[in-house]
Amino acid sequence: MRRAIVRGTGHYLPERVVENSWFEDKLDTTDAWIRSRTGIERRHFAADDQGTSDLGIAAAKAALANAGLQADDIDAVIVATSTPDYTFPSVATMVQAGLGMTRGFAFDVQAVCAGFIFALSNADAMIRSGQADRMLVIGAETFTRIMDWTDRGTCVLFGDGAGALVLEAAEGAGTAEDRGILATDLNSDGKYRDLLYVDGGVATTGTAGHLRMQGNLVFRHAVEKLAATAHRALEKAGIPEDGVDWLVPHQANLRIIEATAKRMNLPLEKVVLTVADHGNTSAASIPLALSVANSEGRFQPGQIVVAEAIGGGLAWGSVVLRW
Ligand code: UT7
Numbered sequence: 187m188r189r190a191i192v193r194g195t196g197h198y199l200p201e202r203v204v205e206n207s208w209f210e211d212k213l214d215t216t217d218a219w220i221r222s223r224t225g226i227e228r229r230h231f232a233a234d235d236q237g238t239s240d241l242g243i244a245a246a247k248a249a250l251a252n253a254g255l256q257a258d259d260i261d262a263v264i265v266a267t268s269t270p271d272y273t274f275p276s277v278a279t280m281v282q283a284g285l286g287m288t289r290g291f292a293f294d295v296q297a298v299c300a301g302f303i304f305a306l307s308n309a310d311a312m313i314r315s316g317q318a319d320r321m322l323v324i325g326a327e328t329f330t331r332i333m334d335w336t337d338r339g340t341c342v343l344f345g346d347g348a349g350a351l352v353l354e355a356a357e358g359a360g361t362a363e364d365r366g367i368l369a370t371d372l373n374s375d376g377k378y379r380d381l382l383y384v385d386g387g388v389a390t391t392g393t394a395g396h397l398r399m400q401g402n403l404v405f406r407h408a409v410e411k412l413a414a415t416a417h418r419a420l421e422k423a424g425i426p427e428d429g430v431d432w433l434v435p436h437q438a439n440l441r442i443i444e445a446t447a448k449r450m451n452l453p454l455e456k457v458v459l460t461v462a463d464h465g466n467t468s469a470a471s472i473p474l475a476l477s478v479a480n481s482e483g484r485f486q487p488g489q490i491v492v493a494e495a496i497g498g499g500l501a502w503g504s505v506v507l508r509w
Contacts, residue, residue, distance in 0.1 A: 189358035189366030190313040192509065193320070194253025197349040197477035198244035199464070200232040206342070213338040220342050225440025229345025229465030232328045237271035239280035241348035242326035245473070246281055249322065249350035252480075257285035260352070261318035263292035264309055266301030266325045266469035268498070269332060270294060273388050277326060290318075297374070298382070299436055299497025301325060301469030306351070306493075306505050307370035313355045324350040325469035332384055334396040343438070344397070345465035349473025362424035365488070367507045369422035371415045374501040378407065382498040404496075408442045412494045413449035415504040420492065423506040427451055429490050431509075434479065436495030437461035437471040446494070458484070468497065485509045 205228045206217035220226055232241065242265055250257060263285075265278040278292035297304040302325035309321045326348035333341040358364030381403050386395020412435065420427060433452050435443045437460050447457050458479045460471070467474060472493045479485060489509045496502035 187358050187360035188314045188316065188355050189364050190310045190353040191356045191366035192351055192507065193354040194249045194255065194352040195350070195473070195477040195480040196245050196248025196250070196252050197347065197474045198241050198248060199347045200230045200236060200241065202231045202233065203228050204231050209342050212335070213342070215338045215342060223441070224343060225461045226343065226465045227462040230347055231330050232346040236328070238267050238269050238326045238328045239271050239277045239284060241328065241346065242277055242281045242324045242350070243284035245326065245348035245350040246285055246322050246324055249352050249477070253352040255320070255352060257287045258289065260287060260320050260322050261290045262312065263287070263290070263322045263324065264295055264305045266295045266297065266305040267327055268296055268298050268301065268468060269328045281324065297497070297501040298499060299438065299466070299468045299471070300495040300499070300501040300503050302472045303370070303493060303495050303503040303505055304372060304501070306367065307372055307503065309353050310367040310370060313353060319355045321353045322350055323353055323473070324348060325471070325473040327468040327470045329397070329466070329468050332394055332397050339401055340397050340399050343466050345467050347464055347467040347470045347474050349470050349475070349477045351473055351476065365508045367505060368425065369419045369506045370503065371419040371422065372503040373411070373415060374499045376499060378500040381407070381500065405439065405442060407500060408438070408496045409445045411496055411502050412442070412446045415502055416446070416450055416492050416494045419504040419506045425490055425506060430456065430492050431489035432456055432458060432479070432485060432491045434458045434472055434475050434491055434493040436497070437464055437475060438466045471495070
């Protein structure tokens with residue numbers, strides 16, 4: 187049975203780091219509030235002349251270098267993003283061109299903060315069905331471009347960045363002992379649109395719009411749905427809860443992460459945390475966390491890694507893989 191294994195990881199964070207205190211003289215907020223309610227301490231802001239594709243290209247180059255591969259070794263590029271440079275072409279084709287790839291195919295996936303989980307699930311299906319042997323799966327965002335800087339309930343939460351994985355086909359036995367992606371679990375429910383959305387777009391206002399969120403309601407859905415999707419994916423993979431070595435959660439709020447880890451009976455030492463330094467980077471948050479943890483040598487071959495995310499839609503899901 188073909189499996190999609192992780193061959194390399196990479197990430198890119200824009201140079202400009204913005205501490206919580208930066209917001210204090212602009213809004214009725216404090217470093218103490220942001221830290222205690224979210225766990226966020228700082229985030230990165232893309233430069234004015236940096237687009238999402240620039241972040242994605244940098245992360246992709248880092249992942250290729252980590253995998254020891256060239257751009258032409260890649261058959262396909264998927265970018266998960268809700269903040270594309272342009273309405274079209276896709277960010278993925280811009281990354282393809284930026285890498286100098288002369289073959290293959292590229293497309294974007296839009297499932298907001300859960301985008302990387304949806305992209306990974308698509309890539310896994312394509313690799314298992316033989317449509318591609320090696321794929322770059324990227325999460326890249328410039329959420330600072332859709333912030334309402336007068337809304338203290340949202341603008342302090344988000345940051346910019348990109349992370350990338352190189353996936354490669356490998357033969358497995360078709361058992362839970364295989365390396366690679368073992369199971370995925372995808373969900374969405376469009377009736378929750380009003381909890382988290384952007385109030386603009388091509389076919390409505392003709393503008394990019396600004397992010398709107400009923401944070402406390404999203405919070406409740408997150409706590410309830412994230413552990414449930416992780417449990418479903420573990421069951422599909424045939425991995426017991428105590429077989430999890432690492433949880434790599436969407437980095438939106440430390441309190442959501444702690445509540446999810448508790449529901450999964452996981453100590454925080456088994457949870458990869460980047461929320462303090464990155465803030466919420468939407469679809470980039472999981473590949474950023476995976477790449478940072480991998481660059482620190484935290485994942486050992488054979489370990490079970492679970493990633494989960496929820497975001498606008500609502501859309502949510504999880505992936506179970508053996509490193
Ligand atoms: O990535 C997609 C998924 N998104 C998420 O997972 C985000 C989920 N939600 C959250 O992380 C949290 O709900 C927030 C961090 C957004 C808000 O925390 P909360 O504990 O749920 O606070 P709240 O929205 O219930 O608001 C409590 C109070 C309110 O004041 P009043 O009405 O009680 O007077 C807010 O106006 O906190 C106030 N508040 C702030 N105060 C200082 C909201 N934002 C701020 C702020 N600084 N930046």
